[in-house]
Amino acid sequence: MATLTLGPVYFLWDGPKWRDFYKKIAHEAPIARVVIGETICSKRNHFTAPYMEEVIVHLERAGKEVILSSPALVTLERESRLMRELIGEATRKVEANDLSALHLLAGKPHVIGPLVNVYNAATAKLLAARGAETICLPPELPFSSVEKIAAITGGADYEIFAFGRVPLAISARCAHARAKGAVKDNCRFVCGDEPDGLAVKTLDRQPFLTLNGVQTLSHSCQSLIGETADLTDAGIARFRLSPQDCDMSAVATLYRAVLDGAMEAGAAAERLEALYPAAPLSNGFHYAREGAAWIAKARTGQHQANS
Numbered sequence: 001m002a003t004l005t006l007g008p009v010y011f012l013w014d015g016p017k018w019r020d021f022y023k024k025i026a027h028e029a030p031i032a033r034v035v036i037g038e039t040i041c042s043k044r045n046h047f048t049a050p051y052m053e054e055v056i057v058h059l060e061r062a063g064k065e066v067i068l069s070s071p072a073l074v075t076l077e078r079e080s081r082l083m084r085e086l087i088g089e090a091t092r093k094v095e096a097n098d099l100s101a102l103h104l105l106a107g108k109p110h111v112i113g114p115l116v117n118v119y120n121a122a123t124a125k126l127l128a129a130r131g132a133e134t135i136c137l138p139p140e141l142p143f144s145s146v147e148k149i150a151a152i153t154g155g156a157d158y159e160i161f162a163f164g165r166v167p168l169a170i171s172a173r174c175a176h177a178r179a180k181g182a183v184k185d186n187c188r189f190v191c192g193d194e195p196d197g198l199a200v201k202t203l204d205r206q207p208f209l210t211l212n213g214v215q216t217l218s219h220s221c222q223s224l225i226g227e228t229a230d231l232t233d234a235g236i237a238r239f240r241l242s243p244q245d246c247d248m249s250a251v252a253t254l255y256r257a258v259l260d261g262a263m264e265a266g267a268a269a270e271r272l273e274a275l276y277p278a279a280p281l282s283n284g285f286h287y288a289r290e291g292a293a294w295i296a297k298a299r300t301g302q303h304q305a306n307s
Contacts, residue, residue: 002232002259003032004252005136005159007114007242008039008069008095010167011212012047012192019051021243026062028249030256033238034059035095035113037069037086040170041213042079044189072097072115073170073214093133102130109133114161114240115170119145121152128154135159136240139166139222142288143230150235157237162225163251163272164242165197165210165279166218166291176211184214196245196278208292210279220282220292223272225258226265227286246276266296 006025009018025031036055038045059066068090074080080100087094087104095111096102112135118124124135137146139161150158174184176191176198191198197210197217210217221244224231228239239259241252254271257263273281284293 002228002236003238004030004255004259005033005035005238005240006031006248006252007136007161007164007240008035008037009243010040010215010217011195011197011243011245012041012044012189013195014192015047015051017195018048019055021248022055023058024249025252026058026064029252031064031241031252033065033067035067035069035111039069039072039097039113039115040215041174041191042071042076042082043187044213045082047192066092067111068092068094069113070094070097070101072113073172074098074100075172096132102127106130112136112156114138115167118149121149124149124156124158125152125154128156132156134238136161136238140168140285140291143227143234143286144288146231146236147234158235159238159240160224160231160236161222162228162239162241162255163223164221164240164244166220166222166282166285167215167242168209168218169216171214171216174214175216176213179211187213218282218291219279220294221276221279222283222285222291223269223281224283224286225255225268225272226296227283228255228258228265232259244276245278250275269296 056066074083093110095113097113097115108131110131112127112132114136134157136159177184177187180190182188191213197212199207200209201207207219210219254268258265258268282292282294285291287295
């Protein structure tokens with residue numbers, strides 16, 4: 001049976017909000033695996049570190065498997081040291097979100113996150129041979145590529161990024177700070193002002209990207225709730241939900257209902273729009289279209305496109 005994974009919180013939330021979010025997930029969300037830890041910016045670690053052990057205890061007592069997230073971009077010696085300590089001292093599986101983690105994880109059971117570019121079956125097979133037990137494929141892959149990769153049996157489960165603003169890029173510079181008149185080295189943690197990211201707009205004031213510190217995300221929220229049956233048939237064992245500033249327990253409940261056949265995908269998508277009105281739903285990448293497109297399945301099985 002396909003299971004749900006909750007990815008790490010990419011955004012800067014204050015410590016109590018972050019802690020309470022995971023407590024709610026522990027007790028209310030039908031999620032099997034939870035990935036936690038600061039992934040985007042090492043400067044944010046002190047916001048959540050005091051609550052980490054408490055959160056892990058709540059999640060594991062509730063029967064969730066906890067995975068520790070590694071940083072997405074390691075550029076400083078301090079960050080390299082944190083990476084070595086995380087992997088060297090970990091008593092739980094670690095998720096690699098940067099290639100620098102792979103040599104430290106070689107031979108150890110671990111997870112490959114969606115920020116690592118696994119674009120073909122040969123790469124997936126190599127990572128599985130080195131100890132990857134689960135590979136979350138990049139969200140920009142079309143279904144035709146997902147099918148080919150998932151057909152390779154190399155000992156790893158495959159996971160799909162099924163909900164959330166799409167992670168597009170990580171930079172050594174902080175555009176979020178710059179947009180607010182600050183610089184990365186003295187950012188004043190202005191990214192915390194937008195718990196769901198800062199909208200980037202075109203010259204005619206249309207939102208099309210989202211800034212989250214050094215990370216760039218899509219404006220739209222990818223949702224593959226209507227494609228779960230096809231993905232499961234293709235061999236996808238896990239579906240990842242990326243936390244947004246909304247009721248993620250309710251989001252997980254909708255995905256679980258669709259996976260179990262207890263709810264029709266179209267009705268679930270309408271509920272998702274109500275649960276998370278901050279961004280339009282999209283699934284264009286799945287259909288080899290522009291990522292912001294929404295391809296709605298008609299009753300005839302054909303597809304209707306809306307951008």
